[in-house]
Amino acid sequence: MLRKVIRVENQLGLHARAAARLVRTASRFESQIKLTSLNNARETDGKDILGVMLLAASCGTELQITAEGTDEEAAIAELVQLVQENFQEQK
Amino acid sequence: MKRVRESASSKLCGIPLSPGIIVGTAYQAEPSAPSFYRLRITHEEVDQELRRFEEAVAQSRNQLESIKQRLENLVGKERAYIADVQLLILEDQRFRTEIRDRIVRHLCSPERAIREASEEWLSLFRSLQDPFFQERGSELKDVEDRLLANLTEVNGNGKNGHLPDALILVAPEVTLSVLADYQLERIKGLVVTKAGTASHVTIIARSYQIPMVSGIEDLAEQVHTGDTVLVDGCEGIVYRNPSHREARHYQSCQEKKQRSDTTVDDNDAGPSTTVDGRPVHLYLNTETESEVASGLGQGAEGVGLFRSEFMFVKNTAAKPTASRRRTRATTPNALLTEEAHFDVYRRLALAAGGRLVILRTLDTGEAGLISGEQAGTDKASLGLRGIRLSLKHPEIFRLQLRAALRASQYGNLKIVFPMVASVDEMIAGRQAAEEVRAELQREGIVFQQPVEIGVMLEVPAAILMLDNILNYADFAAVGTNDLIQYTLAAGRADDVVAGRFSPLHPAVLLSLKKVAEASLRANKRAYICGELASDPLYAYILIGLGFQHLSLHLRELSSLKRVIRGTHYAEAQHHVDQLLALPTVEAVNRFVAENLAPGKTWERRGE
Numbered sequence: 001m002l003r004k005v006i007r008v009e010n011q012l013g014l015h016a017r018a019a020a021r022l023v024r025t026a027s028r029f030e031s032q033i034k035l036t037s038l039n040n041a042r043e044t045d046g047k048d049i050l051g052v053m054l055l056a057a058s059c060g061t062e063l064q065i066t067a068e069g070t071d072e073e074a075a076i077a078e079l080v081q082l083v084q085e086n087f088q089e090q091k
Numbered sequence: 092m093k094r095v096r097e098s099a100s101s102k103l104c105g106i107p108l109s110p111g112i113i114v115g116t117a118y119q120a121e122p123s124a125p126s127f128y129r130l131r132i133t134h135e136e137v138d139q140e141l142r143r144f145e146e147a148v149a150q151s152r153n154q155l156e157s158i159k160q161r162l163e164n165l166v167g168k169e170r171a172y173i174a175d176v177q178l179l180i181l182e183d184q185r186f187r188t189e190i191r192d193r194i195v196r197h198l199c200s201p202e203r204a205i206r207e208a209s210e211e212w213l214s215l216f217r218s219l220q221d222p223f224f225q226e227r228g229s230e231l232k233d234v235e236d237r238l239l240a241n242l243t244e245v246n247g248n249g250k251n252g253h254l255p256d257a258l259i260l261v262a263p264e265v266t267l268s269v270l271a272d273y274q275l276e277r278i279k280g281l282v283v284t285k286a287g288t289a290s291h292v293t294i295i296a297r298s299y300q301i302p303m304v305s306g307i308e309d310l311a312e313q314v315h316t317g318d319t320v321l322v323d324g325c326e327g328i329v330y331r332n333p334s335h336r337e338a339r340h341y342q343s344c345q346e347k348k349q350r351s352d353t354t355v356d357d358n359d360a361g362p363s364t365t366v367d368g369r370p371v372h373l374y375l376n377t378e379t380e381s382e383v384a385s386g387l388g389q390g391a392e393g394v395g396l397f398r399s400e401f402m403f404v405k406n407t408a409a410k411p412t413a414s415r416r417r418t419r420a421t422t423p424n425a426l427l428t429e430e431a432h433f434d435v436y437r438r439l440a441l442a443a444g445g446r447l448v449i450l451r452t453l454d455t456g457e458a459g460l461i462s463g464e465q466a467g468t469d470k471a472s473l474g475l476r477g478i479r480l481s482l483k484h485p486e487i488f489r490l491q492l493r494a495a496l497r498a499s500q501y502g503n504l505k506i507v508f509p510m511v512a513s514v515d516e517m518i519a520g521r522q523a524a525e526e527v528r529a530e531l532q533r534e535g536i537v538f539q540q541p542v543e544i545g546v547m548l549e550v551p552a553a554i555l556m557l558d559n560i561l562n563y564a565d566f567a568a569v570g571t572n573d574l575i576q577y578t579l580a581a582g583r584a585d586d587v588v589a590g591r592f593s594p595l596h597p598a599v600l601l602s603l604k605k606v607a608e609a610s611l612r613a614n615k616r617a618y619i620c621g622e623l624a625s626d627p628l629y630a631y632i633l634i635g636l637g638f639q640h641l642s643l644h645l646r647e648l649s650s651l652k653r654v655i656r657g658t659h660y661a662e663a664q665h666h667v668d669q670l671l672a673l674p675t676v677e678a679v680n681r682f683v684a685e686n687l688a689p690g691k692t693w694e695r696r697g698e
Contacts, residue, residue: 011484016227017172023179049179050186050212050231056224 001068002076005038010086013058018087023049025082031069033079038062046079100332103307103314105282106592107327108293110646111302112341113280114333115257117318119311120269129200140194144201147241151181154237161275173230180234186212202242209235259322261314265292275299280322282329284310297644304329363390363655365663371634371655374447374642376620380435382645383442390652393447393503395642396568396620397439399432399491400455432494440502447503449568449618449642450495451547452481452488454509472573472582477510477547482519492527499542507545507568512552517563520544547620549573554602561613568642569606571621575599594623595632595679600671607637618642627654628687632670635663 008014014022026033026046033046037055039062044051046065057063063083067075132140159174180186186208193204209231216228259280260273270278270292281303286293296303302324307313314320314331321330321341330337364370374395375386383394440448454477481488495506508520521544528538546553546560549570553560561567571594576582578598581591593599610617618640623629625647631654633641643651666686673679 011487012223015223016176016230019227020172020176020179024175045185048185049176049183053224053227053230054212054215054219056219056221058221058224 001066002072003064003066004076004080005062005064006080006083008057008059008061008063008083011059013061014052014055014063016053019049019052021087022079022082023047023052025078026075029067029069029071029075029078031067031072031075033075034066034068036064036066038064100330100334100337101313103329103331105304105306105327105329107303107324108286108305109281109296109301109303110325111280111300112321112323112325113257113259113302114319114321114338114341115259115279116255117259117261117282117314117316117320117331118255119314119316120260120262120265120273130203132194132198132200134198137195137198140201141191143242144190144194144204147201147238148181148187150241151234151237152178154241155181176230177234177237180231181238202239205235205238205242255317259320261310261316261320263310270295280320280324282307282310282314282320282322284308297646300646363652365634365655365658365660367660369634369660370639372640373648373651373655374449374618374640375648376642376644380439380442383439386645386648387443387446389645389648391645391648393443393449394439395447395449395618395640396507397448397450398454399450400453429490429494432491433497436495436498436504437501440498440504443502445502447505449505449507449545449620451507451509451568452478452491452495454547455480472576478508478516478520479510479512481508482516482523485523488523489527492524493531496524496527496531496538496542497536499538500536505543505545505566507547507566509547509570510550510573511546511548511560512550514556514559514563517546517560521563545618548606548617549577551578551602554578554605557605557609558613561609561615564615566616566618567606567610568618568620569603571603571619571623574602574621575623578602590676593676594629595670595683596676597671597674597679600632600636600667600679603633603636603638604667604671611637616640625651627651628683630654631658631663631687632667634658634660635665635667637664 010018012018023046034043035046035052035055036043037057039060040056042055044055046052055061055063065076065079065083067073067079069075155174155178159171159178162171162174189208189211190201190204193199193207194201197204199207212231213228216225216231219225254273254277257279258273258277259282260278261282262269263284265281265283265286275295278301281292281296281301283292283303283305284307286303286305293303293305295301302322304322304324304327306327307329314329318331319333321333321338323329323341333341363373372392373390374393375382375391376396376398377383377386377394378398386394436450439450475483481491492506495504498504506524508517511517511520524542524544528541532538543565545566545568546564547568547570548554548557549572551574554574572582575592575594575596579586579591579593579596581593586592606617617638619633619638620642622643624633624641625643627650630641630651634655635658641651669686670679670682673682
């Protein structure tokens with residue numbers, strides 16, 4: 001199991017578009033993905049759009065990403081990159 | 092679909108949002124939340140009901156996929172995420188499982204299962220403290236409504252199969268997804284209760300030349316599917332079942348307009364002058380550089396208002412290049428890269444070929460940044476928007492200023508700050524621009540001359556402080572719509588209907604007069620950038636007030652030129668002096684009706 005804490009830096013936080021991008025990315029992996037907002041202790045499955053939006057992770061939120069499974073390394077790396085890049089479209 | 096009842100003709104007054112006149116058949120967009128009555132099922136029905144549910148899901152998915160496709164074509168990939176979010180909700184395993192559980196274990200009808208499951212989630216959204224995230228629940232609500240609609244087969248498959256030919260879409264509110272749900276090419280007219288001049292639907296209606304009227308209350312009562320309606324998007328009037336006389340009148344007006352449109356030489360550029368030789372300069376209001384060339388061809392002397400907020404919602408974001416990565420740390424999202432803005436502004440400056448381009452910095456509320464809804468709608472009108480928003484988010488402001496200043500090297504670019512309510516904001520805005528300029532200079536960009544910075548006059552406080560504010564502005568631009576709205580504290584749809592939103596209110600005329608005088612005193616240009624200038628009567632009054640720089644939509648250029656050429660400036664001045672002495676709206680209206688009615692002034696000579 002891998003765990004990483006990262007700060008949500010984009011202005012709008014995990015708003016609808018960012019949440020959609022995050023869920024789409026998480027869903028590509030076989031691993032179980034868990035997201036926890038360290039600000040309000042909410043926790044959700046990273047492949048669950050409603051849960052991700054309900055994290056209400058605004059700008060500045062410390063987000064903990066946990067991945068567990070065969071491709072956990074790649075999953076963590078990509079998700080962290082996505083957040084780091086402020087959910088910019090990846091080509 | 093045709094109604095048997097022969098209804099009497101009636102006239103409904105609203106707000107004109109997209110010009111043009113069309114007669115067609117009304118079609119009420121279906122109510123979004125259908126009602127259902129069956130709450131329980133039997134054990135034997137479970138399999139069948141599960142299938143029905145899955146079919147509704149599949150159908151909803153297909154619809155959303157095609158909406159997504161159409162939205163992408165319409166507003167770009169970035170904006171199409173609305174459909175994407177809803178697709179993900181539809182596929183959300185927990186949501187699906189909860190619904191299936193209710194059907195299988197609790198023998199709920201799928202309709203009830205969907206509503207209950209959705210309601211549970213919605214209550215979670217409602218419990219959030221952050222109103223912005225609270226609002227995300229509306230995506231789920233949309234999905235719920237779609238599923239229910241498909242289940243109850245209210246609007247089942249394909250709205251387009253049985254739609255009338257000359258389709259006039261009638262709905263309290265038209266969202267982008269509603270618009271995409273119908274094939275856009277099939278919509279010939281739009282009649283709505285709520286929509287702003289700058290909402291996306293309005294912008295799309297204008298660019299597709301679909302006549303649109305908003306501000307009509309009780310639409311469900313007033314207009315029924317199958318009614319013949321005449322939509323006058325120029326005057327903001329809708330006739331339900333128009334009489335022959337009314338229809339004929341409109342037809343002849345239209346023909347006349349078409350004739351006169353073609354009599355103006357499209358290639359006739361340069362300023363127009365009044366009968367007595369006073370030049371009046373025209374400019375283009377636009378949000379895309381693609382209109383600039385035809386604007387210039389029709390006599391515009393540049394771009395008087397470039398609405399940059401479109402940049403923030405449209406997918407124009409270029410891939411950020413490695414060299415500009417330094418801005419990344421403070422760049423909120425992909426839409427807001429400096430390079431993307433620079434690219435658009437530069438193309439705009441180049442398209443204008445050295446002629447004036449006034450770039451308005453972001454004029455939207457905070458919600459607009461997120462949802463893409465722009466300023467001008469009720470909710471967004473007050474509070475944190477315009478220059479206030481820019482000053483609160485220096486990183487966005489700085490990015491936009493950097494892009495604008497860099498692009499100013501490619502033409503005659505000026506910047507205007509919207510929603511200024513105090514001298515302080517002008518000072519702060521200018522300071523930010525100065526910092527950016529110094530920064531760019533350190534990076535080796537040398538400016539031949541300083542970029543002019545103007546003030547958008549739309550808040551009454553700015554009019555009261557005008558002389559002081561003009562000390563900190565190189566020019567002024569009047570946003571007439573907002574100025575009227577804020578001066579009269581009226582602008583909502585029902586205000587328009589009740590006549591409270593009155594462009595000729597004495598207070599509005601006095602404010603405009605003050606702008607004309609103060610800018611003359613300060614020797615600074617005043618541009619009129621609102622919709623007001625596009626109406627011949629108002630244009631005539633604006634000219635009479637002394638304004639010489641009018642900026643308006645591409646489509647209005649040629650007809651305004653005609654007004655200018657038919658106007659006698661000294662006479663207009665005289666009329667305006669008389670108007671300014673009138674204390675009541677009623678007196679103003681009477682004066683206008685008696686002295687300025689069409690045919691009495693500019694049109695006499697315009698032919």
